[in-house]
Amino acid sequence: MPRTSKSTSNNQALYAFDAEQRAQHGIVCGVDEAGRGPLCGPVCCAAVILNPDDPIEGINDSKKLTEKRREALFEEITRRAVAYEIVFISPQEIDEKNILWATMDGMAQAVAGLDPQPEYVLIDGNRCPPELAHPAQPVVKGDATSASIAAASILAKVSRDRYMLELDKQYPQYQLAKHKGYPTALHYELIAQYGIQPFYRRSFLKKQGYWHGK
Template identity: 80%
Template sequence: MNNNPALYQFDALQRQQHGNLCGVDEAGRGPLCGPVCVAAVILNPEDPIDGVNDSKKLSEKRREELFDQITARALAYEIVFVSPQEIDERNILWATMDGMERAVRGLALTPDFVLVDGNRCPPGLEQPALAVVKGDATSASIAAASILAKVSRDRYMLELDKHYPQYQLARHKGYPTKLHYELIERYGIQDFYRRSFLKKQGYWHEPG
């Protein structure tokens, strides 16, 4: 039995009106370092996944469990990493929009309609799209995308932490905490930092 029917009901209505659909969401727009991770997912309406919800409402353990279920049972999914360099060149908004377009284009199946978390749709999508504010708590497809994006980015940051333990990335995942700023002051920045974010706040210090 699915314990979040409202999210699937929303998608069912959209599917009835527009055809085959995918959900799109991102993780990591706010951190000082690391990529933005974007995911696009086409769920199987005949195989609802129990417990799919806004990734922020789930424990880390539950997100990991659902990640495995979604990647195994979705009709198609695509995960895209947008680098700090792209973010610095294009700014966070347009780098994220570009990542969303790439994720949708990369799907093994072509959706008829795209549901996007937030209040803006990427302008380069080939399909019609709907921006859904708080979409990860409204649409099962967007919620599934939020889980794939969050888990993928967290895994990336944990791996990065192994190579740069001095920044304690496993602890704060790159977000702008007091500890993180103190570590940047002490050790400087590396290539995985978003210089545009740090420059605005006066924290652009090279290592050494």
């Protein structure tokens, strides 16, 4: 089967899932995040309401797409979606609340920022933010199941990567453009060499024994 046919079939399946949810619940939005695992930088949460009458070809789990394809889809989604909202949660808030609850707060903020508001929320993962003002459903591997969640995963991933590229220009010694803040061997070597900056998640580094309150 040609690759384009497989891609189209997958796209239709993701949109079909959302169509089922809309038939039961009304206006649906998808929510996802990027950046829960890195040692530094924000976690980025996105919420998206797609237009069911204007499907975007190629939407998929952001991890399954090339950087070039994610960038192109980011532009398509932000141009053609009914509504979208992107929220950054700082390292300081992550340290204060822990990564789970900081992410939950970011997801709730992203949904609250949508205009129009959804009637039902699809959350990637196995739990929903308690602060949500709408009925919601967690969807495990949602970015490979729902077009709305997949779209949110793309917006969150591209937005965070762009943020880290800008941070890399200010702090080139950390090579953030290469590892995006994730805990690679190279990143740990650079932290040991140059120390930490305000954009690091101190709670993460404490767990790894890289920060002792200095």
